[in-house]
Amino acid sequence: xxxxxxxxxxxxxxxAGLLAPQGAAGQAMPVPIARFFEPASLSDASLSPDGRxxxxxxxxxxxxxxLAVLDLASMLPTVVADFKDADxxxxxxxxxxxxxxxxxxxxxxxxxxxxxxxxxxVDADGQGFRQLVETISSFAKAxxxxxxxxxxxxxxxxxxxxxxxxxxxxxxxxxxxSKERIGHFQVQRLNTRTGRATPxxxxxxxxxxxxxxxGALRAAQTSHQGRxxxxxxSADGAWRQLAERDRFDAGWTPANIGPDxxxxxxxxxxxxxxxxxxxxxxxxxxxxxxxxxxxFDVRPQFISSDTTLLGLRYAIDAEITQWLDPAMGxxxxxxxxxxxxxxxxxxxxxxxxxxxxxxxSFADVQPMLTHVLHTGTGKLSRVGASRPGINPALMGQTDxxxxxxxxxxMIPAYIxxxxxxxxxxxxxxxxxxVLVHGGPWVRGAVWQWQAEVQFLASRGYAVLxxxxxxxxxxxxxxxxxxxxxxGQAMQTDLADGARWAIxxxxxxxxxxxxxxxxxxxxxxxxxxxxxxxxFRVGISWVGVTDPALLFSVGWSDITNEAKQYGMARLIGDPxxxxxxxxxASPLALADRIKAPLLLAHGAWDVRVPxxxxxxxxxxxxxxxxxxEWLLYPDEGHGWHKPQTEIDFWGRVERFLxxxxxxx
Numbered sequence: 001x002x003x004x005x006x007x008x009x010x011x012x013x014x015x016a017g018l019l020a021p022q023g024a025a026g027q028a029m030p031v032p033i034a035r036f037f038e039p040a041s042l043s044d045a046s047l048s049p050d051g052r053x054x055x056x057x058x059x060x061x062x063x064x065x066x067l068a069v070l071d072l073a074s075m076l077p078t079v080v081a082d083f084k085d086a087d088x089x090x091x092x093x094x095x096x097x098x099x100x101x102x103x104x105x106x107x108x109x110x111x112x113x114x115x116x117x118x119x120x121x122v123d124a125d126g127q128g129f130r131q132l133v134e135t136i137s138s139f140a141k142a143x144x145x146x147x148x149x150x151x152x153x154x155x156x157x158x159x160x161x162x163x164x165x166x167x168x169x170x171x172x173x174x175x176x177x178s179k180e181r182i183g184h185f186q187v188q189r190l191n192t193r194t195g196r197a198t199p200x201x202x203x204x205x206x207x208x209x210x211x212x213x214x215g216a217l218r219a220a221q222t223s224h225q226g227r228x229x230x231x232x233x234s235a236d237g238a239w240r241q242l243a244e245r246d247r248f249d250a251g252w253t254p255a256n257i258g259p260d261x262x263x264x265x266x267x268x269x270x271x272x273x274x275x276x277x278x279x280x281x282x283x284x285x286x287x288x289x290x291x292x293x294x295x296f297d298v299r300p301q302f303i304s305s306d307t308t309l310l311g312l313r314y315a316i317d318a319e320i321t322q323w324l325d326p327a328m329g330x331x332x333x334x335x336x337x338x339x340x341x342x343x344x345x346x347x348x349x350x351x352x353x354x355x356x357x358x359x360x361s362f363a364d365v366q367p368m369l370t371h372v373l374h375t376g377t378g379k380l381s382r383v384g385a386s387r388p389g390i391n392p393a394l395m396g397q398t399d400x401x402x403x404x405x406x407x408x409x410m411i412p413a414y415i416x417x418x419x420x421x422x423x424x425x426x427x428x429x430x431x432x433x434v435l436v437h438g439g440p441w442v443r444g445a446v447w448q449w450q451a452e453v454q455f456l457a458s459r460g461y462a463v464l465x466x467x468x469x470x471x472x473x474x475x476x477x478x479x480x481x482x483x484x485x486x487g488q489a490m491q492t493d494l495a496d497g498a499r500w501a502i503x504x505x506x507x508x509x510x511x512x513x514x515x516x517x518x519x520x521x522x523x524x525x526x527x528x529x530x531x532x533x534x535f536r537v538g539i540s541w542v543g544v545t546d547p548a549l550l551f552s553v554g555w556s557d558i559t560n561e562a563k564q565y566g567m568a569r570l571i572g573d574p575x576x577x578x579x580x581x582x583x584a585s586p587l588a589l590a591d592r593i594k595a596p597l598l599l600a601h602g603a604w605d606v607r608v609p610x611x612x613x614x615x616x617x618x619x620x621x622x623x624x625x626x627x628e629w630l631l632y633p634d635e636g637h638g639w640h641k642p643q644t645e646i647d648f649w650g651r652v653e654r655f656l657x658x659x660x661x662x663x
Contacts (some may be wrong), residue, residue, distance in 0.1 A: 021487065032636055033653070035389040036455040037645035039063045039087075042384035045370050047347045050481070051097040051354025053124055054372065054383065056087055063642060064232065067091055067101055069124045070383070072356050072372060080126040084230065086117070092160050098123050100192060101321045103135065104640070116146050118150075119157055121192035132190060133171070148195035159189065159223050161215030167192045170200070171214060175472060203231045203239055210254040212261065213306070219254035219263060219280075225421055226565035230254065232263070232280040239375035241285040250476070252278065252285065258309045264290070266299065272475040273297030275312065289567040291322055295412075297473045306351050314490065315473070317400035319343055335359055335373060338380055343447075343528075364416070365395035367449045390449075396457030398447060403500035405493050409481060412467040412474050413497055415571025416446050418457045423506075430462040431660045432507035434498050434527075434535070437465065438518030440482070440490065441570065443473035455649055461513075461656070462506050468493035470570075484572050486547055487526050494523060495531045506580050511660045515539035515652075517638060518608060522547075525586035525616070528593045536603070537659045538593075539652055541600040541630075542637050545616035546587040548578070549609075590619035596659040600648060602635030628655065 032248050039059045046055045050270050053071040056077075065087035070077045081101060083086055091101035101616035103117045134153040154175040169191050175186045184204055188197040202209065208221035220239075230252065230531035245251040252267040255275065265278045267285055276285045291298045293316050300312035303321070311323040313492040320343075323329040328346070335344045339361050347358030359371040359380070367387040373380050398416040405411050417609075421428055433456050437444025445453075445465045453463045467474060468490050469481020482490050494514065501507035513533040514527040521543015523552040528538045544550065551563055551574040568574070572581050597620070601613035617629050630651065632644055639645050 017138045030096075031350075031390070031458050033455065033498070033650055034642075034646055035387065036451045036458075037649060038365075038387075038389075038642050039065060041388055042368075042370055042386055042387040044091070045347075045358060045360065045383065046091065046093060047349060047356065047358040048093050048096045048124070049350040050661065051349025051353045051356045052096065052352075054358065055091060055092065055099055055124075055357075056370075058384075065089075065104070067097075067099070067122070072354075075381075078124075078126055080122045080124065081129070082118065089117075090157070092157070094121070094160055094167055094192060095554045096124070096167060098128065098167055098192065100132070100160070102133075102157065112605065117171075118153070121167075121169075123274075128193070130192060132169075132192060132194060132195060148197070150195065151197060158209060158572070159211060161211065161213065162178070168215065170211065171197070172209075184292070189215065189548070201239075203229070203241075204374070205229075208253070210257055210263075211447045212257045213259050218257055221253055224243075224559075228253075228280075234280070242280065243374055247565065248480075251592075252276070255300075258302075259304055259307050260309075262309075264302070268476060270294070271477055273299060274302055295444060295474065297475060299473075303348065305348070310348065311462075313345070315443075315446045319345070323600060327418070331357070331375070334378075335380075338373075340369075342369070362448050363392070364398035364447055364449060365392040365454075366390075374436075387449075390454075394456050394458065395449070396463075398450075399423050400447060403497055405489070405496045408490070409469060409478070409493075411469070411493050411497060412471075414447070414465040415501070416453050416457050416463040417506070418460050418462065421462075428462075428506060429508040430506060431460065431511035431656070432462045432464060432498065432501055433510065434464050434466065434494055434514045436468075436494060436514065436516030436520035436523040437471070438516065438520050439472075440468070440470050440481070440519035440523075441472055443467065443471055451645075452649070455653075459653055459656070461660075462501065464501055464507075465498050466494055466497040469496075483570060484577070484580075485505070486571055486581075487530075488524070491526050491530060494527060495534055498534055509534075511536060513539065513656060513660060514535045517541045517543065519544060521545075522606075524585065525593065525597075526584070528595050528597065529586060529589040532592075532595055535595065535597040537598075537656070539598045539600075539655065541639075541648070542602055542605055543599075543612070544608050545612040546585045548585065549576060549587075549612055549615075553605070587616050589621055590616055591623045593620055594624050594626070596628075596655070597624060598628045598652065600630035600632070601635060602636065602639075603631060603633045607637040626659075 041059050044048050044284050056068050057065050058068050060066045066079055067081035067088045068077045068079045087104040089102045089104040093099055100121045102119050102576045118135035120131050122129045131150050133155045134150045142266040153619050155171050158170040158172045160169055168191050171190045172187050175184045187202050190197045203220050203222050205222040205224040206220040207223045210219040212218050220231045226247055228247050231239050233239050249535040250266040250268050256264045256267050258533050263278050263280055265276055267276050269289045269292045276289050278285050292314050296316040298314050300314040303311040310325045310328050311321050313321045342361035342363045345360040355374050355376040357373045359373050361369045367390050369385050370383040371380050396416045397420050398414050401415055402410040402412050450504035470490050498512050502509045514524045516524050521540035524540040527535045542617055621624045621627055635644055
């Protein structure tokens, strides 16, 4: 795994002036907390289809993110979208002239929108601005010259045809006009010049769609009453079902259609997710996968030109690119030689003869750097850094490991040590934070710079991020081992990780904290209840405090279908397994938790509503004088405002400093 040496910051990148300030005795002072959590200066970039311009999301003075386009011939930027009360969110090129984007708003009250609000289009020169989808507040509604009114606010962007010739995008809207169509989504082609939308025919209850290069819908997956159906649309326009299965059974899922019309699907191979081709005429998979890696599920991003599938990008222990085109493999090696201390992601023109290639580089200690390579001259030009205030030499190295659980299952994890501490060095007996990811049925981390992790490491803590059973990305066995294991084996995996860190000499057994958000907050509370001799303190934010509340609370964004056909299998049936759920409820065990606990919630959380936190606070407070309650009135499920992040992690720093001092 590549890591970033100390000399890289000053010599290779010339980050002069960004070194941490020195104290009177010459000791490096901690990197200021705002450096970790302030808005990224350059948070994303995308090369235009013709390779002549670069779209970028940049932080404006005051912190709001705006959209700019850099002309690569002149290196002159143009701001094309800038809002006073919102950040530009996701953006994408429609063609070499036009972009589409959404917003990230910060609204107060039950109508707040946290991500992806509205949809807009604008030309690369800043002209032709149009609002396509309403925001809830409609504060940014465009003054367009005629055409259709914006679509309803719950419409979202589905994609852009790979051909990138016209001004259309593909969008989808939930449709609830009758009982038959509850759970159905209406797919539409939306003209970004006129605002007019044209319906696209799709199977009823489709929830996953795959389009060909020209934007024609060719494959879909339906989800209804716990069953998944795989559908294919032939050249004559007729739909037919190729397969059907229970949502948790093995099978295949359509993933992409290549420039030559090949259907690529996700399917199991030796117990792990892999990429295959599939013949729609017979419904049969190819004999061998196109991409598979032992120990990891492969879920690739496809890299294509107009005519050729060039490569696959996916995460194993770190992100890699599997180039199918030999020339691209040669180019990757050329870039890696120029930037040997980082993982380097290449962005290519979709067409034309542009010599420019986008290079986005990152490492465990290095936030994203953006360069443009001129393939003719070999010149690598620095465009910007996501966090120029971060000195890589003052960050901690992250390694991927696997440790054994009590039953022998190997648990993947990432371990990050404080700056200057080597994993293969002498035993350090450091204070340890076991940082538990949310979901829980997701992958928690990849090898890259992570603000929360590096902040804790900069304060002297080792950080362990377990991919406990039930996490995705590590095979079917690992995922299914987590079924109905809340508070049981999923929980003991975390304690086993802490004991592993002690045995390795990383962790002081008297100074171990457990922390996390959402499911990670739940696991924090259960860790304090079940293993108080191991976990000395806990930090839980926006955490589930009672699994039964996930089924019963009405003010939640969890659908009834998810509760009935997903959560009942994954967590437990709220009726048949009521006793088991109660035994795995931090709320029911609140009188056992007496360790220092920082408990934080957002008032407008619709995933884990505030009642979770309030009930647990009231139940625990009589038994725990060391409970610290924190409510953010303008936040939801997680922190989205920089000032909240800075305030919260400042409190975490002080909390840990008070309670993880040696006994």
